[in-house]
Amino acid sequence: xxxxxxxxxxxxxxxxxxxxxxxxxxxxxxxxxxxxxxxxxxxxxxxxxxxxxxxxxxxxxxxxxxxxxxxxxxxxxxxxxxxxxxxxxxxxxxxxxxxxxxxxxxxxxxxxxxxxxxxxxxxxxxxxxxxxxxxxxxxxx
Amino acid sequence: xxxxxxxxxxxxxxxxxxxxxxxxxxxxxxxxxxxxxxxxxxxxxxxxxxxxxxxxxxxxxxxxxxxxxxxxxxxxxxxxxxxxxxxxxxxxxxxxxxxxxxxxxxxxxxxxxxxxxxxxxxxxxxxxxxxxxxxxxxxxxxxxxxxxxxxxxxxxxxxxxxxxxxxxxxxxxxxxxxxxxxxxxxxxxxxxxxxxxxxx
Amino acid sequence: xxxxxxxxxxxxxxxxxxxxxxxxxxxxxxxxxxxxxxxxxxxxxxxxxxxxxxxxxxxxxxxxxxxxxxxxxxxxxxxxxxxxxxxxxxxxxxxxxxxxxxxxxxxxxxxxxxxxxxxxxxxxxxxxxxxxxxxxxxxxxxxxxxxxxxxxxxxxxxxxxxxxxxxxxxxxxxxxxxxxxxxxxx
Numbered sequence: 001x002x003x004x005x006x007x008x009x010x011x012x013x014x015x016x017x018x019x020x021x022x023x024x025x026x027x028x029x030x031x032x033x034x035x036x037x038x039x040x041x042x043x044x045x046x047x048x049x050x051x052x053x054x055x056x057x058x059x060x061x062x063x064x065x066x067x068x069x070x071x072x073x074x075x076x077x078x079x080x081x082x083x084x085x086x087x088x089x090x091x092x093x094x095x096x097x098x099x100x101x102x103x104x105x106x107x108x109x110x111x112x113x114x115x116x117x118x119x120x121x122x123x124x125x126x127x128x129x130x131x132x133x134x135x136x137x138x139x140x141x
Numbered sequence: 142x143x144x145x146x147x148x149x150x151x152x153x154x155x156x157x158x159x160x161x162x163x164x165x166x167x168x169x170x171x172x173x174x175x176x177x178x179x180x181x182x183x184x185x186x187x188x189x190x191x192x193x194x195x196x197x198x199x200x201x202x203x204x205x206x207x208x209x210x211x212x213x214x215x216x217x218x219x220x221x222x223x224x225x226x227x228x229x230x231x232x233x234x235x236x237x238x239x240x241x242x243x244x245x246x247x248x249x250x251x252x253x254x255x256x257x258x259x260x261x262x263x264x265x266x267x268x269x270x271x272x273x274x275x276x277x278x279x280x281x282x283x284x285x286x287x288x289x290x291x292x293x294x295x296x297x298x299x300x301x302x303x304x305x306x307x308x309x310x311x312x313x314x315x316x317x318x319x320x321x322x323x324x325x326x327x328x329x330x331x332x333x334x335x336x337x338x339x340x341x
Numbered sequence: 342x343x344x345x346x347x348x349x350x351x352x353x354x355x356x357x358x359x360x361x362x363x364x365x366x367x368x369x370x371x372x373x374x375x376x377x378x379x380x381x382x383x384x385x386x387x388x389x390x391x392x393x394x395x396x397x398x399x400x401x402x403x404x405x406x407x408x409x410x411x412x413x414x415x416x417x418x419x420x421x422x423x424x425x426x427x428x429x430x431x432x433x434x435x436x437x438x439x440x441x442x443x444x445x446x447x448x449x450x451x452x453x454x455x456x457x458x459x460x461x462x463x464x465x466x467x468x469x470x471x472x473x474x475x476x477x478x479x480x481x482x483x484x485x486x487x488x489x490x491x492x493x494x495x496x497x498x499x500x501x502x503x504x505x506x507x508x509x510x511x512x513x514x515x516x517x518x519x520x521x522x523x524x525x526x527x
Contacts, residue, residue: 181393
């Protein structure tokens, strides 16, 4: 069964502002997740420079043996990426949905400070619903 | 010249025809504006009680104006003189105009004679707002409580109005209750004048 | 995957949840009133409204991008068109147009056909220096800054001040895309 392992949101400076682990594989502690996010942020930026074509917007899909990584970067520099089972379908659409949930339940929250870690109950609730609706998440907890 | 003639100019704003109230903006536009209202007021206060008061005060002015607008446009300048009348007006007409629907419920308080409650599963103003744990029971619905107080006060029914989260069994999110506590003079007036004329 | 086609302002406005403009108008009025009480000086209120608009703009831009499917604009002319035709429409339901381009294509005017902020409003004599709609100039400035464009946005014509239209001037000062390595990397 196709599954989502984890979801990350990075602000435009490379700081991790949201991390959700959906499976029992690759469980990371806070420090590891911060480090990984920062590394991805740099790799993403480097990929834009490495690209032989002009106007490249960075890595969108990384396929490895044991996982796929789909990444979406908004024009404002915020990155949303998901680590999932190889071959999982509709991940770009899911990332788009997560982006819209972010614009609603994070950015419209007066108690959310820009660029800071996301701690918005409504975002969590709606994200869980979105992931469950897709029926591709393996909720290992 | 572009723009000239598109919006008709009036020498006096009072000459301009009153809008029919059908124009709309996106919910997002309102949500961003409201979020900024809350954020601005947070910078002006030291504690949550003050924040609540400032939001209520902001709502009060809206309420007073809404009453004038609706009385003139929708009620043909008829003035509500009965308690249940004004409550019904708030619960149905005011709510419909401002929030697009009538309020979920209107109830009389069971413990106190002077208390009434208007409840909503989720207030429109709270739709995208998650209250941080360290803010306790704070509710941005204080703005709506202020609107209700503004309407009631301007209509001659002074009251203390507050917004509260009420946890609901089996529901993830609490509902919001706008608690209205009428001033003594209102109840006295209700009891004296109207019970003589119409026995309920 | 091919990117989704850009949507028109009307299409987006029709598809999103909407509220009565009067709630919006009256709430904005409450904000302006609060500022006048707190700050007293009209010039300070103008600045604060612009700042509040900026705070909104830096958040609103992501929703704009998410819903409009607009891709990176080729030039500032395209940017201005998209703000006028899609931005103002999808949030405020307002039709706007772009005019008065300068020779370099870095400065233009956006003229609003309608303005829900100003219903019922008349500036009293004590507030003649007030730019009542200054929040809008801040919104445009904040939104553009988040997509790497530094701009100056000012009101050229304001009907509350006696002009015959609402006209915003948008001037592109600098286009600064952030490139790796970023300045704050060690």
